[in-house]
Amino acid sequence: MTKFACMIEEENQDRVTLFNTASSLPGRQGISFIGPFGSRVSFASQQARAFNTVWAWSEERAHKPNARVAVIGGGIAGLTTSAALVAKRHTVTLFEANTELVKCQKNARHRYVHPTVNFWPSLTLKPTTSQPYLDWYEATSDVAAKSIEREWRRFFLPRMQQLRLNRTVTDIKRTAAGTMKVVFTEPGHTSPKSELYDHVFVATGFGAEIKVWDTDRSYWDPDDLDGLVESGHRSFTIAGTGDGGLIDTLRILQEEFEGGHICFRLIKDMEASGLRPAVTAIEVEAKKKGSTAEAAKYYARAYSDLVERSLSNDARALLRSRVTGMTVTLVGTLPFPYAVNSAPVHKIMIAAALADGAVRYTQGKVTRDPITDEPMIKTAKSLVPVAAGNKVVMRIGPGGGLNWLLKKGEIASLKTAQLYLGDILRPAKLPDDFFESCNGVPLRDPLSQEFIEFRKDLAEDYLWAKFRATCDASGLNNKKGFRVYYAPDSVDHRQLPTDLFGIACFIVPEPVAEWV
Numbered sequence: 353m354t355k356f357a358c359m360i361e362e363e364n365q366d367r368v369t370l371f372n373t374a375s376s377l378p379g380r381q382g383i384s385f386i387g388p389f390g391s392r393v394s395f396a397s398q399q400a401r402a403f404n405t406v407w408a409w410s411e412e413r414a415h416k417p418n419a420r421v422a423v424i425g426g427g428i429a430g431l432t433t434s435a436a437l438v439a440k441r442h443t444v445t446l447f448e449a450n451t452e453l454v455k456c457q458k459n460a461r462h463r464y465v466h467p468t469v470n471f472w473p474s475l476t477l478k479p480t481t482s483q484p485y486l487d488w489y490e491a492t493s494d495v496a497a498k499s500i501e502r503e504w505r506r507f508f509l510p511r512m513q514q515l516r517l518n519r520t521v522t523d524i525k526r527t528a529a530g531t532m533k534v535v536f537t538e539p540g541h542t543s544p545k546s547e548l549y550d551h552v553f554v555a556t557g558f559g560a561e562i563k564v565w566d567t568d569r570s571y572w573d574p575d576d577l578d579g580l581v582e583s584g585h586r587s588f589t590i591a592g593t594g595d596g597g598l599i600d601t602l603r604i605l606q607e608e609f610e611g612g613h614i615c616f617r618l619i620k621d622m623e624a625s626g627l628r629p630a631v632t633a634i635e636v637e638a639k640k641k642g643s644t645a646e647a648a649k650y651y652a653r654a655y656s657d658l659v660e661r662s663l664s665n666d667a668r669a670l671l672r673s674r675v676t677g678m679t680v681t682l683v684g685t686l687p688f689p690y691a692v693n694s695a696p697v698h699k700i701m702i703a704a705a706l707a708d709g710a711v712r713y714t715q716g717k718v719t720r721d722p723i724t725d726e727p728m729i730k731t732a733k734s735l736v737p738v739a740a741g742n743k744v745v746m747r748i749g750p751g752g753g754l755n756w757l758l759k760k761g762e763i764a765s766l767k768t769a770q771l772y773l774g775d776i777l778r779p780a781k782l783p784d785d786f787f788e789s790c791n792g793v794p795l796r797d798p799l800s801q802e803f804i805e806f807r808k809d810l811a812e813d814y815l816w817a818k819f820r821a822t823c824d825a826s827g828l829n830n831k832k833g834f835r836v837y838y839a840p841d842s843v844d845h846r847q848l849p850t851d852l853f854g855i856a857c858f859i860v861p862e863p864v865a866e867w868v
C-alpha cells in the first residue's frame with residue numbers, strides 16, 4: 353500500500369469513529385441518530401450527516417447488505433438516510449408521524465433555503481449541493497423540499513420495503529436477541545404495534561418550536577409579516593437571537609430583503625472587498641471565548657467595527673435599513689444579539705441595523721403575563737408590558753425532538769458528541785463510488801455524460817428561475833458540462849454560475865437574440 357493510500361485509510365478510520373461516535377449513545381446499541389444537534393443545522397448539513405452516518409455504519413458492519421432497517425422521521429434527513437440505505441441494498445422502512453413527508457418545509461414559500469449561506473465564510477457560497485443523491489438548488493423552501501421529495505419518490509421509494517405515513521414511533525427497545533423493536537401508533541387502533549429490525553436510524557429533528565401563546569406560529573408556517581409591513585404596520589417585538597429571530601428582524605427592516613437574496617449580495621460584495629479573512633478571524637476568535645456572553649460582547653465590538661470601517665460604500669448603502677417610523681425591538685438572553693451559532697452574514701446585517709438605530713436590543717425574555725395573558729419583557733431589573741400595538745414574533749427555538757425516546761442526560765450527551773462532530777459540511781472523503789448508481793440515478797461523476805444529463809433538468813430549472821437562462825448537456829470543445837444560454841437583457845451574464853451540482857458550466861459568449 354502506498355504512503356498516500358495508508359494516510360487515506362487512517363483518515364477514513366478516524367472519520368468512521370468520529371461519525372459513529374456522533375451518531376450513537378452508550379446503552380442505545382442498534383440506533384444511529386442523524387442529528388439534530390450542532391451549530392447551524394441546515395438542510396444541507398443534515399444531508400451530509402445522513403450520507404456520512406450511513407457510510408460509517410456500513411464500514412463498521414463490513415458492508416454487508418440486506419439489513420432490515422427502520423428510519424424514523426420523513427424530513428430532509430430521513431429521506432436522505434433512507435435513499436442512502438436503499439442504494440446500499442438494505443431493506444428499508446420509513447416511519448413518519450405526519451400524513452405527508454417534509455410537511456413544514458414544503459409549505460414554507462416565505463422561507464429561502466440555501467446550501468451554504470449560513471456557513472459562509474467557512475464555505476464558499478454555492479447555489480447548489482453536490483451530493484450522491486437528492487441534490488437541490490437555493491430556492492424558497494417549498495421548491496427545494498418538493499424537488500428533494502420528487503427525486504426520492506421517483507427513484508428510491510420503489511426500492512423501499514414500506515413507507516409508513518401517519519405512524520408515530522413511541523419507543524425503540526433492544527430485544528434479548530439483539531434485534532430492535534420499533535413501537536408505533538397505527539391509525540384506527542388503540543393499542544400500539546411493533547416490528548423488529550436489525551438497526552434503526554432516528555431522524556426526528558429538533559421537534560416543534562416552543563409555544564408561549566397558542567397563536568404562535570412555527571418558523572416554517574406561512575405568516576403575515578411581509579403583509580403587515582406592506583400594509584403599514586410599524587411596531588414589532590421579536591423574541592430570540594438565533595437565525596430565526598435575526599432573519600425575521602431583517603425581513604422587517606430591509607426593504608430589499610427579497611427572501612434573503614440581500615445576504616448573497618452582501619457576501620459577494622464582502623468577497624470583492626477582501627473581507628472574507630477578516631470575518632473568518634472574527635468567528636474563530638469568538639469561539640475561543642469562555643462563554644456565550646463573552647462571545648456576544650466580542651462580536652458586538654468586532655462586527656460594529658467591520659460595519660463602520662471596512663464595508664464598502666455599496667454594501668453599506670445596501671444595508672441602509674427602512675427606518676422611517678419603524679420600531680423594532682429584538683429581545684434575547686445574551687448581552688448582545690450575537691449567538692456563536694448564528695450565521696455570520698446575519699450578525700453583520702444586525703450590526704448595521706443597530707448602528708443605524710433601526711433596531712433596539714433588550715437583554716431579557718418575552719414572557720406571558722399569567723393574569724392578563726399579555727406579552728411582557730422581563731429583564732434583570734424590570735418586568736414591563738410590550739407596548740400596545742406591537743406585533744410579537746416568538747423565535748425562541750424548538751425543544752423536545754428526542755424526548756419521546758431519550759432521558760435528559762442522554763440528550764445532553766448526544767448534543768455534546770454532535771457539537772464535537774460539528775456541522776460544517778465536510779468535504780466528501782468517502783470512496784468516490786461508495787454511493788453507487790441506484791435505480792436510474794447514476795453514480796455522481798461530474799465528468800460522466802450520463803450524470804450530467806441526469807442533472808440537466810434541475811440545472812435548467814435553477815437557471816430559468818434565477819436568471820431566465822437555460823442550458824443543455826453538450827459541454828464545450830470536448831469539455832464535459834452544461835452549456836448555458838441566456839437571452840439579451842435577461843441577465844448580467846457575469847452573474848451566471850461557473851458550476852452547478854459540481855458540474856462545469858460553459859456560458860455561451862453571446863446572448864441568444866431570437867430567444868426571449
Ligand SMILES: Cc1cc2nc3c(=O)[nH]c(=O)nc-3n(C[C@H](O)[C@H](O)[C@H](O)COP(=O)(O)OP(=O)(O)OC[C@H]3O[C@@H](n4cnc5c(N)ncnc54)[C@H](O)[C@@H]3O)c2cc1C
Nearest residue numbers: 393394395425426427428429448449520521556557571596
Ligand atoms: C426555527 C428554525 C429555523 C430553521 N431555519 C432553517 C433554514 O432557514 N434553512 C435550513 O436549511 N435549515 C433550517 N432549520 C433547520 C431545519 O430544522 C433543518 O434544515 C431540517 O428541517 C432538518 O431536517 P430533519 O429531517 O433533520 O428534521 P425535521 O425537518 O424536523 O424532520 C423530522 C421529521 O420527523 C417526524 N417525526 C418526529 N418525531 C417522530 C416520531 N416519533 N415518529 C415518526 N416521525 C416523527 C416529523 O414529523 C418530521 O417530519 C431551522 C430549524 C428551526 C428550528
